[in-house]
Amino acid sequence: MHKHTPRAILAASVGLGFIATAAHAQSTVTLYGIVDGGFTYTSNQGGKSNYQATAGSEQGSRWGLLGKEDLGGGNAAIFRLENGFNLQTGVASANGRIFGRQAWVGLSSEKWGAVTLGRQYNAAQDSLEPLQVSADTSQYGTHPFDTDDLNNTFRTDNSVKYVTPNFHGLQINSMYGFSNNAGNFAMSRSYSVGASYAGGPWRLGAAYVRLDNPAVDTTGAIPSDNYFTFIKGVTKQQIYGAGGLYDFGKASLGLMYTSTTFDLTPASQHQTYQNAEASIRYQITPALRAALGETYTEVSANAKPASWHYWQTTSALQYFLSKRTDVYIDLIYQRASGAVAAIEGTSGASSSHTQFLAVTGIRQKF
Numbered sequence: 001m002h003k004h005t006p007r008a009i010l011a012a013s014v015g016l017g018f019i020a021t022a023a024h025a026q027s028t029v030t031l032y033g034i035v036d037g038g039f040t041y042t043s044n045q046g047g048k049s050n051y052q053a054t055a056g057s058e059q060g061s062r063w064g065l066l067g068k069e070d071l072g073g074g075n076a077a078i079f080r081l082e083n084g085f086n087l088q089t090g091v092a093s094a095n096g097r098i099f100g101r102q103a104w105v106g107l108s109s110e111k112w113g114a115v116t117l118g119r120q121y122n123a124a125q126d127s128l129e130p131l132q133v134s135a136d137t138s139q140y141g142t143h144p145f146d147t148d149d150l151n152n153t154f155r156t157d158n159s160v161k162y163v164t165p166n167f168h169g170l171q172i173n174s175m176y177g178f179s180n181n182a183g184n185f186a187m188s189r190s191y192s193v194g195a196s197y198a199g200g201p202w203r204l205g206a207a208y209v210r211l212d213n214p215a216v217d218t219t220g221a222i223p224s225d226n227y228f229t230f231i232k233g234v235t236k237q238q239i240y241g242a243g244g245l246y247d248f249g250k251a252s253l254g255l256m257y258t259s260t261t262f263d264l265t266p267a268s269q270h271q272t273y274q275n276a277e278a279s280i281r282y283q284i285t286p287a288l289r290a291a292l293g294e295t296y297t298e299v300s301a302n303a304k305p306a307s308w309h310y311w312q313t314t315s316a317l318q319y320f321l322s323k324r325t326d327v328y329i330d331l332i333y334q335r336a337s338g339a340v341a342a343i344e345g346t347s348g349a350s351s352s353h354t355q356f357l358a359v360t361g362i363r364q365k366f
Contacts, residue, residue: 026070031366033063037087038328038361044341045348052347055087057138057359058318058328060152062101074110094155095225101155113164120159123194124149124239124258126173127205131243132256133279133293133314138330140345140357141314144297145230147273148239148258149209151344154226156190157219169199177221187213188220192239201247209239231271236263243277254279254293274298279314291316299339308339329360 040054055061064082071077082101084093094100104118121129129150134141142151159177177190194207213235214222228234243256256277263270279293297310312334320326333356334341341355349355 028068030066031063032066034059034061034363034365035087036061036361036363038359040346040357040359042343042346042348043356044350044352044354045346047351050347053088054359054361055089056084057140057330057345057361058363060084060093060101060139061087064099064102071107076108077106078108078114078116079105100226101152104159104161106161110165113162116161116163118159119155119157120161120175121152122149122156122175122190122209123173123192123207124209124241125152125155127194127196127207128241128243128256128258131203131205131245131254133254133277133281133291133295136281136289136291136318137293137314137316138328138332138345138359140330140332140343140359141293141295141312141316142344143258143273143275143277143295144310144312144334144342144344145228145273146344147228147260147262148241148275150258153228154214154222156192156221157223157226158221159190170195170197179220181217181220188216188222190214190221202244203247204242204244206242207239209237211237231262231264233265233269234262235265235267237261250283252281254281269302271299271301274300287320289318289320291318309337310339310341311335312343324365325362327360327362329358332357332359 036058037055038057040052040057042050062082062084064080067079069077080102081099083099084101085091086093092100102119104116104120106114106116108114129135132150139151146153156175156177158180159175161175164172172195174193175191179185179187179189181187190211192207192209197204211222214237215224215227218224239258239260241258245252245254258275260273261270275295275297277293277295281291283289293314295312298306299308300306314332316328316330318326318328332343334343336353340350341353342349343355343357346357
């Protein structure tokens with residue numbers, strides 16, 4: 001028996017060391033997702049009404065993996081891989097990207113914040129999107145044409161993001177997206193900075209985003225297959241925005257303003273889209289929530305008086321069958337001046353100055 005004792009001791013020591021290491025560097029990988037499907041009626045798309053089976057009306061359907069490895073001392077290695085898809089067809093969103101919603105890896109520290117690398121959200125999406133009325137209603141309730149990117153028309157590739165620790169409710173986020181273009185560092189690049197605050201009854205956010213020569217190729221920070229199709233020849237896009245929510249009792253009042261300017265070719269041409277939004281959310285019962293929002297959008301070109309105006313009313317009811325499952329109905333009405341109505345997210349603009357949309361569906365989170 002004594003001849004085997006050293007081996008037994010060695011095996012036990014290795015085993016205990018492995019257990020200690022595992023306890024110190026614990027890893028977790030979480031599978032999560034949202035499945036959202038329903039039906040949409042639109043009063044006028046190109047002159048005809050439309051009844052559609054639709055997906056992602058309340059939130060885009062997705063599944064993802066969120067990983068974290070404890071490195072000790074309040075430090076961790078982190079990653080997120082998130083796929084978006086159309087529930088009605090099974091097709092991947094974001095032009096067929098496997099992880100088109102998010103794909104990043106990085107390091108986080110309780111003391112110093114987090115640095116992540118990959119395909120990520122910009123500062124407007126991080127700091128402003130949770131405050132808009134469509135965060136509690138439908139994607140159709142976002143601002144016309146999504147020029148401020150709060151409905152995630154584009155995400156940023158080749159990016160490095162830094163987020164500060166939470167300091168008494170305040171967090172700062174900043175990001176730079178590389179062009180990956182040899183000899184032209186400023187081509188198809190992007191950078192942004194934003195701030196979020198949550199304290200007491202207040203939730204506040206502000207952001208600035210800049211894109212230089214977006215969508216000139218498929219390899220830059222803003223690839224050409226993941227950008228606006230309604231506007232061409234953009235040499236620079238700038239987004240400014242600020243918003244807030246004030247909670248009192250069962251209700252929340254919200255205000256938001258965003259301004260987006262597109263510099264176009266030739267250099268003397270540009271367009272500006274300004275959005276002003278007011279909203280109220282109300283928790284009628286623990287299971288029933290309502291929201292109402294009003295958005296005014298003004299579009300001007302080349303510093304001249306506004307050419308087009310859009311008034312949009314968004315209303316919604318959500319009934320929660322459980323913490324993870326709800327059914328909903330949303331009603332959106334838009335009236336345009338100087339242009340035809342075009343509710344964001346629909347499959348076609350109206351042939352007149354008005355457009356009405358009703359959507360109902362079910363959403364489940366896991």
